[in-house]
Amino acid sequence: MGFDDGPYRILVHKKFEKVVRKKLPSHLVNALHKKIEYLKSNPKHPSLNTKSLNVSNAWCRQRGIDDVFEFRITKSFRCIFYVQHEQREIVLVFVGNHEDVRNYTK
Amino acid sequence: MSMDNQKISKEDLILYLLSKIEPEKSTLLRLNKLAFFAEFGFIYKQQKELSDAQYAAIDYGPIINDYRKILAKMEKDKKILIDNNGKHIRPLVSPVFMFSSEDKKILDTLIEKYSQFNNNELIGLSHSTDSYKITTNNEEIMGNVIDKDLAYLESFFDESSDEEIKHEELPEIDRSELVEYGV
Numbered sequence: 001m002g003f004d005d006g007p008y009r010i011l012v013h014k015k016f017e018k019v020v021r022k023k024l025p026s027h028l029v030n031a032l033h034k035k036i037e038y039l040k041s042n043p044k045h046p047s048l049n050t051k052s053l054n055v056s057n058a059w060c061r062q063r064g065i066d067d068v069f070e071f072r073i074t075k076s077f078r079c080i081f082y083v084q085h086e087q088r089e090i091v092l093v094f095v096g097n098h099e100d101v102r103n104y105t106k
Numbered sequence: 107m108s109m110d111n112q113k114i115s116k117e118d119l120i121l122y123l124l125s126k127i128e129p130e131k132s133t134l135l136r137l138n139k140l141a142f143f144a145e146f147g148f149i150y151k152q153q154k155e156l157s158d159a160q161y162a163a164i165d166y167g168p169i170i171n172d173y174r175k176i177l178a179k180m181e182k183d184k185k186i187l188i189d190n191n192g193k194h195i196r197p198l199v200s201p202v203f204m205f206s207s208e209d210k211k212i213l214d215t216l217i218e219k220y221s222q223f224n225n226n227e228l229i230g231l232s233h234s235t236d237s238y239k240i241t242t243n244n245e246e247i248m249g250n251v252i253d254k255d256l257a258y259l260e261s262f263f264d265e266s267s268d269e270e271i272k273h274e275e276l277p278e279i280d281r282s283e284l285v286e287y288g289v
Contacts, residue, residue, distance in 0.1 A: 010287035013279060027153045031258040036287060047236035047259055055273045068276060074264040080271065082279065091284060093277045 003043040004085060010040050011091045023096045024077065032073050032095060039071065039081075039090065053080070065091075116159035116170065117180055118201035119145070124186065125197050126217050132194050134173070135166070139228040140220055142168040146237060147216040149257035150264070152209065161252045163241040167232035171251055235260055 020029060038045035048071040055068045065082040072078050073095070080094040114122075123140050124132060141159065148156040160171040170176065177195065180186045187196045205213065223231065232238060233245075237256035242248060 011284040012287045013277075014283045014285065015277075025153075027258055030255065034259065040287070047240055049261075053271060053273070053276075055276070059273050063279065068273075070271070072261045074261045076264060078271075080276065091279055092287065093279055 003083075004088065006088075007041055008039070008043060008083075008088045008090045010036060011089060013091070013093055016092050016095065020095050024073070028073050028077060032079065035071060035073065035079070036092070043069075043083075043090065113155045114157045114201070114203045116157050116176055117185065118203050119157040119159055120170075120176070120180065121185065121197045121199065121201040122213075123217065124195060125200070126214075127221065129194075129196060132196055133225070134177075134193065134195065135225055136228070137195060138169040138173060139167070139225075139232055140217060141170050142232060143220040143228075144213060144216045146235070146254070146257040146260055147220075147263045148209075148213055149254055150260050151212050151216075155254060156213065161237075161254075163238050163250055163252050164248050167229055168235070168238050168252060235262075 020032065024032060035048055038048055039050075043050060050069050050071050053068040053070055060066060060068065063082070064084070066085050067083045068080065069083060070078045070080045076097045077095070078097070079092060082091045082093055083089070084091075119141060120137065123137055123144065127136060127140065142161055145156045145159060145161065148154075161168045162171040177186065177188065181188050185197070185199050187198055188194070189196075220228065220231075236259040237252050239245070240256055240259075241250050241252045
């Protein structure tokens, strides 16, 4: 399912904010916040290069979401987000590098 | 002048770039494109500005803001020679700053990398940058100065590894712990 036009509500997990402060260099924190503003107003904004992650429908249904996407802050630092299109809701679940994702889920 | 505490002048940046560009390829277009990629790549990698040059977004992509005026002054001061009906530029003097070895390595790597592209490729690349697209609102508004902070969005300067995330690695969400961003 694609994104609808117009703004989405952005939700963050408490751990998300903590990871941002802990994991990202300060100059990337600013870049991240700029990108989140673009995401909020237009998830298809060209500067985001939003990419759908290969996750099964069953996996999404079990979690009450429609899609999983990511945008890149740098090539190694990414922001992962879950989308509920009908509620026009985006949940930012993680920001960091691949190794951080592994640690986060342990 | 050392780069440790302050950025270099736009004239020194131009002289340094001209010293690196092959004479037969030393055109206005190439100078402008290499300056943009060198400056924005340097900011992305070193988290500091390279020079005091500003960059404007026009139909032809990002350019050094007021480059014609800057080059005219440099020609008058006998720092550069512009020939072939204003198409080719060569340096007559050397830049007067000192790079740290790390800054020099980063800058030279960027110049070397983007020098390998032909003019059309450089134009295409510069049009696809976030800095240009955002400043021009996807090529609708021309002539604005590009905010150098937008360099931090140019993730194509990052050459580190790019791995796929598997779904087993994705975080679970607990909706009771969600809060609205920015509120």
